[in-house]
Amino acid sequence: MCTVATWNVNSVRVRSPQILDWLQDNSPDILALQETKVPDSVFPVDDLRAAGYHLLYSGQPSYNGVALLSRSAPSEVLIGIPEFQDPQRRVLAALYDAPDLPGGKLRVINLYVPNGREVGSEPYFYKLDWLARIAKWLKQELEIYPSVAVVGDYNIAPEDQDVYDPAFWIGKIAVSDLERAAFKDLLSLGLYDAFRLFTQTPREFTWWSYQASAFPRNLGLRIDHLLISRSLVDHCSTCYIDRTPRGWKRPSDHTPIVVKFRNGSAAHI
DNA sequence: ATGGTGGCCCTGCCA
Numbered sequence: 001m002c003t004v005a006t007w008n009v010n011s012v013r014v015r016s017p018q019i020l021d022w023l024q025d026n027s028p029d030i031l032a033l034q035e036t037k038v039p040d041s042v043f044p045v046d047d048l049r050a051a052g053y054h055l056l057y058s059g060q061p062s063y064n065g066v067a068l069l070s071r072s073a074p075s076e077v078l079i080g081i082p083e084f085q086d087p088q089r090r091v092l093a094a095l096y097d098a099p100d101l102p103g104g105k106l107r108v109i110n111l112y113v114p115n116g117r118e119v120g121s122e123p124y125f126y127k128l129d130w131l132a133r134i135a136k137w138l139k140q141e142l143e144i145y146p147s148v149a150v151v152g153d154y155n156i157a158p159e160d161q162d163v164y165d166p167a168f169w170i171g172k173i174a175v176s177d178l179e180r181a182a183f184k185d186l187l188s189l190g191l192y193d194a195f196r197l198f199t200q201t202p203r204e205f206t207w208w209s210y211q212a213s214a215f216p217r218n219l220g221l222r223i224d225h226l227l228i229s230r231s232l233v234d235h236c237s238t239c240y241i242d243r244t245p246r247g248w249k250r251p252s253d254h255t256p257i258v259v260k261f262r263n264g265s266a267a268h269i
Numbered sequence: 270a271t272g273g274t275g276g277c278c279c280t281g282c283c284a
Contacts (some may be wrong), residue, residue: 010284011276035284037277062277063284115284123283155284209284210274253275253284 001237002098002261003028004108006151006224007245008207008254012036012067015252016047019069022245022256023051029071030096031256032110034153036065043067058089066092066110066152076107081137086130090114095145100263102231103146109138111152119176127155131182139189148229150191153254155223156183158193161202162222174223191227194239194259206241207254215246226259235261 005028009015012033023031036043036059043057048069058079059065066089068074074094081091090112098106111134116127142148156179160166169175187193195204205220214220226239239259246255 014276035276062282117283212273214274250275 001263002030002100002106003258004030004032004106004149004151004226004261005242005256005258006032006034006110006153006226007256008034008112008153008224008252010035010037010252010254012038012065013042013044014250016044018245018248018251019048020051022242023053023069026242026256026258028258029098030106030108031069032092032108032151033067033069034065034110034112035252036067037062038065056092056094058092060087060089064089064112066090066112068092068094068108068110070094070096072097081133084133084137088114090130091134093141098147098261101147101235101261105145105147106261107141107145107148109141109148109150109152111150111154113153113155115155116173116179119171119173124173124176128178128182131179131186135182135185135189138186138191142190142229146229147231148191149232149259150186150227151225153223154183154225156180157221157223158183158225162205164203164205164219164221174221186227190230192230192233194226194228194236195222195241195257197233197236198239204241206257208246210253224254224257226257228259232261235263237262 053069057067114127206224208220
């Protein structure tokens with residue numbers, strides 16, 4: 001069994017006690033974090049290493065920042081993507097032992113996709129350009145590694161069923177046609193939305209605004225995703241959103257999403 | 270209710 005999770009924590013310093021609690025309760029093999037919001041010099045290494053995880057992190061002051069926590073040691077670590085000088089820390093990739101999966105290794109790519117702020121704005125076009133560059137690079141990664149999981153905060157709700165009020169959201173950020181087309185371009189590389197392999201019901205969200213009691217009213221978006229290569233689909237035993245941490249005191253506005261893989265041969269016994 | 274929340278090198282900006 002191999003468990004991979006992703007969680008936009010909106011500040012790793014504020015959330016590290018909750019991250020530890022969640023690790024304790026769920027013991028994933030790999031946890032990808034986004035919006036750590038700390039430069040590497042002050043990443044809360046001591047807090048998190050106490051839980052017995054290897055740490056990788058790439059951050060900057062105040063904004064962005066990604067991290068990978070893992071039970072086994074990482075290799076082939078990549079910070080940012082090749083041939084793209086981006087001052088914003090949004091990409092972190094590593095290779096992990098995964099004896100039961102094709103190739104015996106799992107390539108985990110952790111993305112914090114730009115928010116885009118407003119359709120038509122400068123940050124919006126940065127988001128679209130960023131996604132195009134990511135697609136080009138992921139194509140290469142998928143050719144190199146037999147088992148790939150591309151996880152993180154995509155800041156895109158792929159379909160209307162992933163939005164609490166689709167009529168209100170028409171043309172808005174995270175749901176615009178160009179963003180959804182960019183998301184589909186990633187899927188067309190041979191990636192699968194792990195959550196939708198198991199759950200077809202609408203209004204299953206990973207993010208709820210802090211405002212207006214959005215969480216208790218379930219007014220959210222499904223914008224955090226675990227995309228997996230074709231080779232992993234037959235090994236995937238479950239994928240679910242864990243709403244628990246969103247209900248804790250002083251929560252992140254996002255909640256974790258989890259995917260589990262099992263030995264493929266077990267299904268055929 | 271012309272507001273709402275929360276995090277950031279502290280205060281206007283970002284999500």
